[in-house]
Amino acid sequence: MSAHGGPPQAEAHVDLDAYRENLRLLGDLAPxxxxxxxxxxxxxxxxxxxxxxxxxxxxxxxxxxxxxxxxxxxxxxxxxxxxxxxxxxxxxxxxxxxxxxxxxxxxxxxxxxxxxxxxxxxxxxxxxxxxxxxxxxxxxxxxxxxxxxxxxxxxxxxxxxxxxxxxxxxxxxxxxxxxxxxxxxxxxxxxxxxxxxxxxxxxxxxxxxxxxxxxxxxxxxxxxxxxxGIPPDPRLSIDLPLRPALTLRARLAAVRRVPAGTGVSYGHRYVTERPTTLGLVPVGYGEGVHRAATGRAEAGFAGRRVPVVGTICMDQLVVDLGDLPADRGDVVTLFGDGSDGEPSATDWAEAAGTIGYEVVTGLGGRIRHTYGGRR
Missing domain, CATH: 3.20.20.10 (Alanine racemase)
Known part of the structure; x- marks a missing residue:
């Protein structure tokens, strides 16, 4: 719950069980x-x-x-x-x-x-x-x-x-x-x-x-x-079941059905090619979500990957949900451990032309951190 009693609008959930297990696996390499x-x-x-x-x-x-x-x-x-x-x-x-x-x-x-x-x-x-x-x-x-x-x-x-x-x-x-x-x-x-x-x-x-x-x-x-749970370099072969500890998710602030030819976000860098459903995700570069990932990043929704479309803004970004049913308040996962098909922080790093370190270290703004196990 937020400080005002409602669920967080944007949440970085840290799976402490995953972190502890990753640390134990790494320690076992150097006993x-x-x-x-x-x-x-x-x-x-x-x-x-x-x-x-x-x-x-x-x-x-x-x-x-x-x-x-x-x-x-x-x-x-x-x-x-x-x-x-x-x-x-x-x-x-x-x-x-x-x-x-x-x-x-x-x-x-x-x-x-x-x-x-x-x-x-x-x-x-x-x-x-x-x-x-x-x-x-x-x-x-x-x-x-x-x-x-x-x-x-x-x-x-x-x-x-x-x-x-x-x-x-x-x-x-x-x-x-x-x-x-x-x-x-x-x-x-x-x-x-x-x-x-x-x-x-x-x-x-x-x-x-x-x-x-x-x-x-x-x-x-x-x-x-x-x-x-993030590889030092995505090209590095790691023979350990390391699991990303942080999942970044947010609840849709708005959902709208739009026709083909609809321009999305600043500059209309994305225009819909077909009738589709757009979801408004209330995070942006004010929370450390990289604007450079515009046009290349994906998110997870309802067990599928959906494209992040249009320019990523300071407070918000838009996902193209196609014909998936969606309502305000539904959860979009920007990145996590992949257990529900969502991208990883490494995927976002590739989309933004940076490294996984920067993707997770830069998170802040209005994101609320929560702690526990996998959920």
Whole structure:
């Protein structure tokens, strides 16, 4: 029910059973490694507090987020297990992270100095850039970061708990960058041990590497998009029964029968070729539904796929229901797990020319999130 007592107009239902089972299946691929469930960006649009709780129930040893603020939100939501964050601009709330027993990441000497200045005895993981050219200390800067961390450790200012990096091309298992990055990471670990530092938890594998590259599993695997039942890349062959956890549905706000030759939505980019029934779905790009999917996306209705027609608008879109019986209030499923024939988030990503990550992470606006099992 909505805050005013009626059923939600648009709903993103998260099947927590599916999420927990996906996480268990992924963890079974790396039985000797600890499991981190990545719940950044509001758990990829699924709801960070609820997903974090489900991840712990499924046996996740760690939760991973990007920012200190996300980590503190987990603590405010009641999580008290190991949490790592890794992305921070100068001025981040490191003192609050230390007080909340959140582990932080240092990717440069300057960042490490800021962490140390926060006081306490922060638990710090060191990140090296092995070829993504994004966050992490560059190879030429890595020895200086390790030496600075060793000095801070010896002074009792920090505890070093992990060493890690991130893969650029793991969703393409044959890409030569994967082997090059593994070698670079092993070389970076050699620098750590040569400095007399215990590297702590060594981790490199993301979802794709957890699925396809056991040599990267090491001490911990970081599982993100795959745990939500969405493939890291639709071309990646996955021999696991992962099930999408999120279903986006809405109730028809209007139904009308129209003749052939009827223009639909802005610009009349779609004109009906025959008498047909149009259904008005009250979601649009204000809810994160991609306007770029105009003319290419489908939705699920009454066990069938129906085309999304005309320009997708800020608040609404139109589906062509043909001769299917329909009434106001009937449910249209934009994407889900496919159990009733509806498209997946990956299908919508293809229609919009983007990736499944963006389709689910961008949901918001007036969509109400609900939680439970499959329904």
């Amino acid at each position: 000797a490694s600890a499991l981190m469930a990545v719940v950044k960006a509001d758990a990829y649009g699924h709801g960070m507090t609820e997903i974090g709780r489900a991840a712990r129930q499924a046996g996740a040893d760690w939760l991973g987020v990007a920012t200190v603020e996300e980590a503190l939100a987990l603590r405010s939501g009641g999580d008290d297990g190991p949490v790592l964050c890794w992305l921070a601009s100068p001025g981040a709330s490191y003192a609050a992270a230390v007080a909340a027993d959140v582990e932080v990441t240092a990717s440069s000497v300057g960042q490490l100095e800021e962490i140390v200045a926060a006081g306490g005895r922060p638990r710090v993981q060191l990140k090296v850039d092995t070829g993504l050219s994004r966050n992490g200390a560059a190879p030429e800067e890595w020895p200086d970061l390790v030496e600075a961390a060793a000095r801070a450790r010896d002074a009792g200012r920090i505890e070093i708990t992990g060493t890690w990096s991130h893969l650029a091309c793991a969703d393409d298992p044959e890409h030569p960058a994967n082997e090059l990055q593994e070698r670079a990471f092993r070389a970076a670990l050699d620098v750590v041990t040569a400095a007399g530092v215990d590297p702590g938890l060594r981790h490199l594998a993301n979802s794709a590497a957890t699925l396809t590259r056991p040599s990267t599993h090491l001490d911990l695997v970081r599982v993100g998009i795959a745990a939500y």
